[in-house]
Amino acid sequence: MTRRVLLATRNAKKLVELRRILDTAGISGIEIVGLNEVPEYPEAPETGATFEENAHAKARDAVQATGLPAIADDSGLEVDALNGMPGVLSARWAGGHGDDTANLELVLSQLGDVPDERRGGAFVCAVAFVVPEQPDVVVRGVWPGRIVRKPLGTNGFGYDPIFVPEGDTRTSAELESAEKDRISHRGRALKLLLPHLRAFADQV
Known part of the structure; x- marks a missing residue:
């Protein structure tokens, strides 16, 4: 028996990523579906002060609306020279939601005069x-x-094309998908979730 788990996103790349991570981990009995595969419901705006608050709220809303177990994520870029911003505002940093190019260009312009040694940051998920x-x-x-x-x-x-991981010379957008899965912020968070997903699958 396979149980459906809703990944509360319309981002096809996130769906592919989670399915790939589950396959690599050898976890079966779970079918990951996205928001486009369930009846539409009102999605609350992301108003949390932290990534954790936003992810938790999205998952709870998804369960309440669909009755399915749900996974939700919130992620973004924290830039040291911008005092941790854009942070939870990463997806709408330039004003509109999800305009990757405008968001990326705004961060680059804000860092225009910042020397290389002060351009640290981190992706958080x-x-x-x-x-x-x-x-x-x-x-x-x-x-x-x-x-x-x-x-x-x-x-x-998102910001992948301007982010170089610690210890590497390539941007996140230059990494192979499987390599990125192993080391990215989302990959690291999903790996922490794997024991819980495995336990859930074993309940089937």
């Missing part, structure tokens, strides 16, 4: 897993690195 009548789980993954001066690479989205 919080993931919540909510199952009816079971304790909620919220985990956090952090991926430290630095911000480069121009976009490089096409294998990614």
Whole structure:
């Protein structure tokens, strides 16, 4: 028997990423579906002060609306020279929601005069897993690195083209998908979630 788990996103790349991580971990008995595969429901705005609050609220809303166990994430870029911003505002830093190019260009312009040694930052991802009548789980993954001066690479989205992970010379958008899964903020958070997903699968 396979149980459906809703990943509360319309981002096809996130769906592919989680399915790939579950396959690699050998976890079966779970079918990951996205918001486009369930009846539409009103999605509350992200008003939390932290990634954890936003992820948890999204997962709880998804469970309440669909009755399915739900996973939700909230992630973003924290830039040292911008006092941790854009942070939870990463997806709408330039005003509109999800305009990756405008968001990225705004961060680059804000860092225009910042020297290389002060361009540190980190991708952060919080993931919540909510199952009816079971304790909620919220985990956090952090991926430290630095911000480069121009976009490089096409294998990614958001701020990937301007983020170079610690210990590497390539941007996140220049990494292969499998490599990124192992080391990214979302990959790190999802790996922390794997024991809980495995336990859930074993209940089937």
